[in-house]
Amino acid sequence: MPTAPSAPTGPIEWFKAARFGLFVHFGLYSLAARHEWVRSREAMSQQDYDRYLERFDPDLFDAGKLARAAREAGMRYAVLTTKHHDGFCLFDSALTDYTSVKAAGRDLVAEFAEAMRAEGLRVGLYYSLLDWHHPDFPVDRHHPLRGTAAEREPRDLARYRDYLHAQVRELLTGYGRIDDLFFDFTYPGMGPAEWGAEELLRTVRELQPGIVVNDRLGVPGDYVTPEQYQPDEPLERDGVPVMWEACHTLNGSWGYDRDNHDYKDPGLLVRMLVQSVACGGNMLLNVGPTGRGALDPRARGTLAAIGEWMEPHARSVHGAGPSAYRAPANSLYTQAGNRLYLHLPVWPLKHIHLPGLAGKVRYAQFLHDGSEIRFRRLDGTQHEHNNLAPPGRSADTLTLTVPVGRPDVLLPVVELILDEPGEPEQPGQPEQPGEPGESDQPGEEA
Incomplete structure (x- = not known):
């Protein structure tokens, strides 16, 4: 990892x-x-x-x-x-x-x-x-x-x-x-x-x-x-x-x-x-x-x-530095230990897709107020209503669900708490497959 x-x-x-x-x-x-x-x-x-x-x-x-x-x-x-x-x-x-x-x-x-x-x-x-x-x-x-x-x-x-x-x-x-x-x-x-x-x-x-x-x-x-x-x-x-x-x-x-x-x-x-x-x-x-x-x-x-x-x-910022994970388009990662920070200059529509993080995130929250963000692993064979994986998106992608309204801060930040190496996967509060959700539309990614 x-x-x-x-x-x-x-x-x-x-x-x-x-x-x-x-x-x-x-x-x-x-x-x-x-x-x-x-x-x-x-x-x-x-x-x-x-x-x-x-x-x-x-x-x-x-x-x-x-x-x-x-x-x-x-x-x-x-x-x-x-x-x-x-x-x-x-x-x-x-x-x-x-x-x-x-x-x-x-x-x-x-x-x-x-x-x-x-x-x-x-x-x-x-x-x-x-x-x-x-x-x-x-x-x-x-x-x-x-x-x-x-x-x-x-x-x-x-x-x-x-x-x-x-x-x-x-x-x-x-x-x-x-x-x-x-x-x-x-x-x-x-x-x-x-x-x-x-x-x-x-x-x-x-x-x-x-x-x-x-x-x-x-x-x-x-x-x-x-x-x-x-x-x-x-x-x-x-x-x-x-x-x-x-x-x-x-x-x-x-x-x-x-x-x-x-x-x-x-x-x-x-x-x-x-x-x-x-x-x-x-x-x-x-x-x-x-x-x-x-x-x-x-x-x-x-x-x-x-x-x-x-x-x-x-x-x-303080004590943080670069991350070896690759941030999605129009976003930036900083990292300090097992805390990965996703900075979002461009606000997405409901979903943010994070390649390489499926099964590696224990908990997600907005940093400005500590409010939980729900997430789930993307199934590479089925995706929402059309049963097709989005082009170029791998099966190890983690999908966050965020509100439509952008938080009222200069730069929204999501704090992702990663599982420590060697610990069992603890996905926190993932979304359930049966929960309602919108399909990913063009321009929706961060």
């Missing part, structure tokens, strides 16, 4: 079990409110960009509220941008005055880490490998000063690399246990050699032995990071499955973008989360607080709606 993947071991264990995290992009770009790359996109000089530094006042940044919103949304970890590409640091650094501490008297990384731990969430830190503020970072195709005289200025990459390594050391020694480190990003011309990636990764693991690290140093990390696209199958490297985390925005922008209203609805985001779990991955969902540090109403509402779904459905 196919089984769910074995429980993960080692430092990545918590990460695989968590499945769902919060990404937080906040910085000077939040005041511009038109994308976190605003300085590069608009080729701003440092002087022009510093008008945001002069007005930086995160008076509504409440890490406690943020942590509660994440926990109530069903998230198990959170990642904060300690420094984005503009070089502005949300932590107290001895290496630069370009920090939230100097600008506003607040170490936001310290506040964030304390608040997340208080709510039982794992702490993750994002750190940009790029730094457009540092005088030794190369003026390349991403730099705001590209095409200006700054391209001809001497730059000492070794000195910048020392700065980068020293700041990572500050983050990993000044804020207690850090569970996740999200580097960003490697590109042609700026890769592992430029970052000193292997040495940096060794330092990270020495300072925080239990940490998980992504792959964006350009050398293999603990997980890979598809960005703004959703894998629909497990990811592999050289034929070996790899751990992955899809990072997504609410509206296409990581930083606060006031006039961007291209939001994903909560139902879509829940389906994306479940698809991640079904394919062996995590989802990291981003919010971009406003220039004053608060979540806007749309972000708060989205997190609340996801949380309303997660409250009764969490066990189909």
Whole structure:
């Protein structure tokens, strides 16, 4: 009998079990409110960009509220941008005055880490490998000063690399246990050699032995990071499955973008989360607080709606993973031990046919309310009124009978409790052959 993947071991264990995290992009770009790359996109000089530094006042940044919103949304970890590409640091650094501490008297990384731990969430830190503020970072195709005289200025990459390594050391020694480190990003011309990636990764693991690290140093990390696209199958490297985390925005922008209203609805985001779990991955969902540090109403509402779904459905996500059973069309399976979760983005008409599960299911119920779902094994020689088996349907198919009305949840989930290996078949409360039922019509399958 196919089984769910074995429980993960080692430092990545918590990460695989968590499945769902919060990404937080906040910085000077939040005041511009038109994308976190605003300085590069608009080729701003440092002087022009510093008008945001002069007005930086995160008076509504409440890490406690943020942590509660994440926990109530069903998230198990959170990642904060300690420094984005503009070089502005949300932590107290001895290496630069370009920090939230100097600008506003607040170490936001310290506040964030304390608040997340208080709510039982794992702490993750994002750190940009790029730094457009540092005088030794190369003026390349991403730099705001590209095409200006700054391209001809001497730059000492070794000195910048020392700065980068020293700041990572500050983050990993000044804020207690850090569970996740999200580097960003490697590109042609700026890769592992430029970052000193292997040495940096060794330092990270020495300072925080239990940490998980992504792959964006350009050398293999603990997980890979598809960005703004959703894998629909497990990811592999050289034929070996790899751990992955899809990072997504609410509206296409990581930083606060006031006039961007291209939001994903909560139902879509829940389906994306479940698809991640079904394919062996995590989802990291981003919010971009406003220039004053608060979540806007749309972000708060989205997190609340996801949380309303997660409250009764969490066990189909947390600690779950892919199943070796093949889900029927227009549905997704996740599995945790002997509990198989059937997620139904498309609602069927009365019957759902599950190949390979006849004789293997002890009990079936809706997960949102615990109400029983009746089922029966499909007879391969007779089927309802026409005495013919549906084309392509095997005799080991289990048929569930569900109500015509779709449950009022973002994504209905059926929990199937499987017989443990070696136990006798216990079909629970199957439908009896004499009970009335409709024949299967085209389009009726899940």
